[in-house]
Amino acid sequence: MSYHANEKGYYGEFGGAFIPEMLYPNCEELRQNYIRIMQDPSFQEEFHQLLKDYVGRPTPLYFAKRLSEKYNTKVYLKREDLCHTGAHKVNNTIGQILMAKKLGKNRIIAETGAGQHGVATATVCALMGIECVVYMGEIDIARQAPNVARMKMLGAKVKPALSGSRTLKDATNEAIRDWINNPVDTHYIIGSVVGPHPYPDMVARFQSVISEEIKWQLKEKEGRENPDYVVACVGGGSNAAGAYYHYLDTPEVGIIAVEAAGKGVNTGESAATSALGKVGIIHGSKTLLMQTDDGQITEPYSISAGLDYPGVGPMHAHLFKSGRGEFISITDDEAMTAGLEVSQLEGIIPAIETSHAFAIFEYKKFKKDDVVVFNLSGRGDKDLQTYIDYFKL
């Protein structure tokens, strides 16, 4: 079984491009060109140069000594929090801005939840001198204020999404509507492995630099390329896709996906898509999604804006359905506690999204010599206010 997209963008039964005809020319243009452009040596050179000199890659693979001692296993942290702008999101936006340039586009739109993808997009647009519009749910604008300010400082226009739950799903709807209205000059930089084909595959390929580095870094440190487990939080699933990518077809590497349970999987306030979702269509992709029996998409909930999405990328739906990935859901409280613990054991304040991944020790026991790589997708600066309010710091 393959865990990669086929040429029509399907991962098993999931994926595809369920888009209105208005989006067909745009998606088709991308579909026909993305692999050719990405494999072009000049593209590769520019992409890797920017990842190195601008983003600061390779990011360290750090042996977390105190965490390892506490949980009696070997914990490594892949430090995506040290990327320029503070999260893995920029790997994808660098790739996509170069793609947009090759396609001759001169206007960029994006959606954002936590604001990390919005900041990463605004950043590369500033870098390239391209107009940038970021859609963000009104609720998220309030809870991620520092990132809103950063996007503005970078010259992007932040447009509030006022429909639905006014979070990531609705910001994505608004971005797609913008693209329908601006089909010629605009490129839509989707921030995760979601949306119609070829986005999930394209974004996964840009993020795959994460596992490409883990392989040689682990070889240096442990004498082997393959860890026993790779752990990542999953909102749409881009940091996870990048961390798993080069291990997908290596069954000895266990894949652990951590979703946001919100206030609890069965409380009605959750974003644990694998547990609560059924097969359906969201944002042009056939995947697992939280919905009513009648097929209306339901409002997810998580304390973390970046995980507050009612669907999951089709790669992850396939990993779940096929049993290749082990899915664990973590509540707000468990995530916050784990975030504080990592801060105090390792001196690293993780983004709340990432904190979810660190809470799995309650649910998953590792052996003493297991090598467990956590993808530390982002840093917690943007979340300080939430942490402060939560812990009354």
Added chain:
Amino acid sequence: MNRINQALKADKKLLSIYFTAGYPKLEDTVPILNALQNSGADMIEIGLPFSDPLADGPTIQESSTAALKNGMHTELLFEQLKDIRNTITIPLIVMGYFNPMLQYGVEAFCEKCHEIGIDGIIMPDLPLDVYQEEYEAIFKKNGLVNVFLITPQTSVERIKQIDAASEGFIYMVSSASTTGAKTGFGDEQVAYFERISAMNLKSPQIVGFGISNEATFNTATKSTKGAIIGSAFIKFLTNNGVASIESFIKSIRS
């Protein structure tokens, strides 16, 4: 013969109206259908509301949200429509997004439509290739005409493909936009209508998006078979209510 194909043969420009089922009030579906037929609409698109209508602008989004809040859902719509063919003789098309249809079960959905006397389906996010590979046989078995969209950006090659796959009409989206985003047509749209007309497709074209009054209806139908009014009709309903529908239709066709 399917009522859509019959209507397309008539020697006149067709006026088709879109409305969102369950809006303004849950029970308005049947009264709206009756009023539209009685005042001279030629075809009706019954919108099945969806929580995330990607191709729609604010007017239809808001009507969909309101309809869902009112309690509209797929089974209820079918229930409201069960005796509709006792009164309505013009073509009826169900328009919506694919996910609610998928959850209902595509086959069950089509069978129900057939039972009721629905003539066609418009699901903008059910793409041509998926339709042909997975669902065409089910639609056909139930006598349902599937309607595809084209836009000013659709390539000639794809238009030909869509024409070949169409059994009724082609839904010609007037400009690159979501619904209700633009009103009025410039030279660009007129040139596009004429360009498509000159292709001599087997399927007649009906224009949608941007038609709001007599003038835009006339411009849109100069070189096409008809036009669809959606957002402007919803706005009218919001402001004037179901009882005044006749005056809206009469204003388009004075």
